[in-house]
Amino acid sequence: MDSEELRNAGLKVTTPRLKILTLLENSVERHMTAETIYRLLTEGGEVIGLATVYRALAQFEAAGLITRHHFDSGQTVYELERGPHHDHIVCIRCGRVEEFYDKVIEERQREIAASLGFVLSDHALTLYGECNSPECLARKG
Amino acid sequence: MDSEELRNAGLKVTTPRLKILTLLENSVERHMTAETIYRLLTEGGEVIGLATVYRALAQFEAAGLITRHHFDSGQTVYELERGPHHDHIVCIRCGRVEEFYDKVIEERQREIAASLGFVLSDHALTLYGECNSPECLARKG
DNA sequence: ATCTATATTGATAGTCATTCTCATTTGAGA
DNA sequence: TCTCAAATGAGAATGACTATCAATATAGAT
Numbered sequence: 001m002d003s004e005e006l007r008n009a010g011l012k013v014t015t016p017r018l019k020i021l022t023l024l025e026n027s028v029e030r031h032m033t034a035e036t037i038y039r040l041l042t043e044g045g046e047v048i049g050l051a052t053v054y055r056a057l058a059q060f061e062a063a064g065l066i067t068r069h070h071f072d073s074g075q076t077v078y079e080l081e082r083g084p085h086h087d088h089i090v091c092i093r094c095g096r097v098e099e100f101y102d103k104v105i106e107e108r109q110r111e112i113a114a115s116l117g118f119v120l121s122d123h124a125l126t127l128y129g130e131c132n133s134p135e136c137l138a139r140k141g
Numbered sequence: 142m143d144s145e146e147l148r149n150a151g152l153k154v155t156t157p158r159l160k161i162l163t164l165l166e167n168s169v170e171r172h173m174t175a176e177t178i179y180r181l182l183t184e185g186g187e188v189i190g191l192a193t194v195y196r197a198l199a200q201f202e203a204a205g206l207i208t209r210h211h212f213d214s215g216q217t218v219y220e221l222e223r224g225p226h227h228d229h230i231v232c233i234r235c236g237r238v239e240e241f242y243d244k245v246i247e248e249r250q251r252e253i254a255a256s257l258g259f260v261l262s263d264h265a266l267t268l269y270g271e272c273n274s275p276e277c278l279a280r281k282g
Numbered sequence: 283a284t285c286t287a288t289a290t291t292g293a294t295a296g297t298c299a300t301t302c303t304c305a306t307t308t309g310a311g312a
Numbered sequence: 313t314c315t316c317a318a319a320t321g322a323g324a325a326t327g328a329c330t331a332t333c334a335a336t337a338t339a340g341a342t
Contacts, residue, residue: 012338014290035328049292054329070211072265075328089259098257105249109268112241118230118270124213125266127250129259153309155319176299190321195300216299 009063016052017059024066024080031069031077031088031097071097071126089127094136150204157193158200165207165221172210172218172229172238212238212267230268235277 002021003013011017019041024032027040038053057078060066066078071090085106086099105125113120130136143162144154152158160182165173168181179194198219201207207219212231226247227240246266254261271277 012289014338016291033328047292049294051293051330052291055290070213072211089254089257091259092262098259100253100257102249102253105246108243108246112243113230113268113270116230116239116241116272117274118232118239118268118272120268120270121233122269123267124269126264127254127259127261128263128265129254129261131257131259133258153318155309157320174299188321190323192301192322193320196319 005065009060009065011059011063016048017056019046019048020053020056021060021065024078031079033075033077035075037078069126070124072128087125087127089129091131091133091136092128093130094133096131096133096136098131146206150201150206152200152204157189158197160187160189161194161197162201162206165219172220174216174218176216178219210265210267213269228266228268230270232272232274232277233269234271235274235280237272237274237277239272 002018002025005021006013006017020037023037023040032040034050034053034057037057038048038050041048041053057066057068061068061078065081067081069077069079069088071077071088073090073092073095084101086101087105089098089100090096109123110120143159143166146162147154147158161178164178164181173181175191175194175198178198179189179191182189182194198207198209202209202219206222208222210218210220210229212218212229214231214233214236225242227242228246230239230241231237250264251261
């Protein structure tokens, strides 16, 4: 149950938070902007404020329930934290996002940070390219 | 001469563009925001518009003279393109930016993209951590 | 189940970075 | 030097996000 997740995260269980969390869990699209979440909810007949969406997402992130990414093409996107860490590859033509995990890269990052005297706390790796999927090719011939 | 660079890039040689390019080449800090560039120039007695700075930076980037980065902590930073490709590690406490290049990571990225059916065109890798330099420690003890 | 203190919400105004508009100026070739 | 498209600067406009604040809802005590 979603209420459990919120409680475990130390957050009060409220209607808007449940709506957002449920949406994130049931959406096919795993990477959404705050605006998209707001739009999907209101279009679905729910009443919620945009400010509430931003606030909830910030709290979810602080609680480790979701992760935020800054892809080059614009807004911040949020993603439900499930499963192990991974990075992203984004299609610059159709916007499709795929995930990947690479042990070698993860390891090298730690080594590089250490060799430069840094204590690594996080990293952001995003690849950009063209996926050339059927939908992608259709989009811009 | 900077005029050469602009001409070679296919850009008309204008006073504001020269000011910006010269500043980028002579600054110790290699990573600057548009706002910083604008401030440094006007504080130096130059007359230039903020919109012009943004426009020039966009053109420089399109011409390959500079590179833009979106670090997690806020604004877009621009960096003069000189020397070979590299990625960044940013101190989350004092903001210091170091550069690094890792052949292994570069290679793995190409392989990963290919294995997912993407034609890789670019990537953004930024590590975040604490550098614990003397200035860094002084900042927040 | 009810009450209370406090956290949360929604509407809206505000902020900040960036882009657009447009009248004026400037650079490069004729 | 002249001409004219391209570039500039000032300020308005946009878009994403945050702060404010009165009204409301939640968690725990009663």
